[in-house]
Amino acid sequence: MRTGLSSPSVWALVFLVAVAGCGVGPSGVFDAGEAPTGVAPGTTLYFVDDNDELRPQFRRTERLGTVSDAVSLLLTGPGDSEVRTEIAPTSVTSVEVTTHPETIELRVPLDIDDVTPVGIDQIVCTARTSHVQNGGSERTRIRIRFVQFTPESEIRRTCPLYE
């Protein structure tokens, strides 16, 4: 009997061990979620080829840049290449981007008359790709708000290439 848990000091020890065991100790390596992304040697823009189809064009800009950067670059046109743009040239290329939970809202310096439906797809696909490459969701929809009021501003669009 004497060899049992005989004295208060033993109980105190048990208590201490139990309490001390509940601290923050070292651990192994654990997974902690998705890795960050957003690095790229350049940005991808979408233009129209001779078959009136959207064609991605990679611009080596050294960095990926934001959605706004990508769309602004798109508005500057295709330059000297075998693709064309369906967006009317404009001197103002700054694009304002607002990100909502499931939507990206672009304020473009254009009217609805400045773009054809393919031109709208160009903007949508460029913005969508930049967003995805920056770590965004592929299901995000794009809403283009034109300078003057038009019902087209309310539509939440997806890129036809990635549906």
Add this chain to the structure above:
Amino acid sequence: MGRWWPRGLRPRLLAGFALVTVLGSLAATWAITESAGEALVASNQRRISETVSGQIGAVTHEVSHPPDQAALDRVRDSVGPDTLVVFEDLRSVDGARADLITDELREAVREGDRVVTQRVVDVDRPWLLVGAPVMITDPDGERAPSGIEVYTVRDLSAVQEEVDALVRAAAAAGAAVLVLAALLALVTARGVLRPVRELRDTARRLAAGDLDARTEPQGVDELAELTVTINEMAESVQGSMATMERMRADARRFAADVSHELRTPLSTLTAVTEVLAASTEDMAQDARESAGMAITETRRLVRMVEDLMEVSRFDAGSVRLREEEVDMVSAVRDTLRARNRLDRVELHAPQEVPVRVDRRRLDVIVANLVGNALRHGEPPVRVGVFADRTHVNLVVTDNGPGLAEHVVPHVFDRFFKADSARTRTPGSGLGLAIALENARLHDGDLTAGNGDDGGARFVLRLPRAPGQTAPGRERGIQE
């Protein structure tokens, strides 16, 4: 049980309650800190790794690819101090704690495509290591490592403190409960112990002879049942005792009545035998012998009835001591002289032993002892008187065969005969019993045994001053 286990009911209850409480609070503390602590740590780690991911993700679009040193520095700045950013041979490091980053973690980052964490303890403080590979996402959504790896070290001691506070709170609650449990145990022990104590007191009173002692049963539990049972037992014992007492009293009264009733006819008979004794000379030889026998037997009958009446008085408790200062030696000598025994008994005694006794009763004791020795033992019969500081001893020895071993315990019994064949002895059979009663009346004692030379040896031991008790006090069974 071992000696560490307390014996009393109260400490045992206390210890039991305390043990249960300590175990309970230990279990609760362990469970709380284990789960809550884990949850706390996990949520903190998740928050930290999400923050780091977000900080990296916020600057990646500005980072050139392949990155130069300035780009790595930019990523490192965005994450904060104690951060290491690696791309192929390029390194950007800040803070001494970056040394804590383990090879294990770097391996996991290089080979995987997800953020990983690892806890380490350095200088008694917990740290969280976060390792994140930076990915390249192509337009299709496919991801591939960019080759940029970000490692950072974050302090977890705030979490440690939160967990510690949790443990302290649980321990404090446990201690408080322990106090409560002790109080509860005391209250419970009181509830159990009070009836037990009452029962014990009742049992003690019963054992001490107070047969009226009872305990009022309270409640309907086992203790109450026990109380009822003990009360019933006391009731039954009391009834039996009363019956037995009544029967003994009846027997005693009968003996007293008989001896009393015998006295009157016996005195007549005595008177007649006196007359007979006076006229034996005129009788024929055989008639004279018969008359002599009648006279002897009548005297014996008278003595027996007198002894019986004396015994009855002892039994009835109506005996009174008349103590006076007496010289023991001269009292003994007077007794021997009055019975003409001085020439047959050797008296060994100092000059004078003053003692306070009832002279008549001392005479009865000495006469009985000496008569007994002369009747049953062989001469010489010796009587010795010794005194010590508190007692006077009177020793009567004879030179006979002594007392048989089976006789010794019974010599003071009434009507005891050592030799059953010898039915007709001159004594009444009550002499030694009366002597013992008289000795006890003086707070003394009378013992029988055998001397060193084999003869019977009776020792009367009387206190020198029995006066602690008032003279004339009554003795015997209370009625």
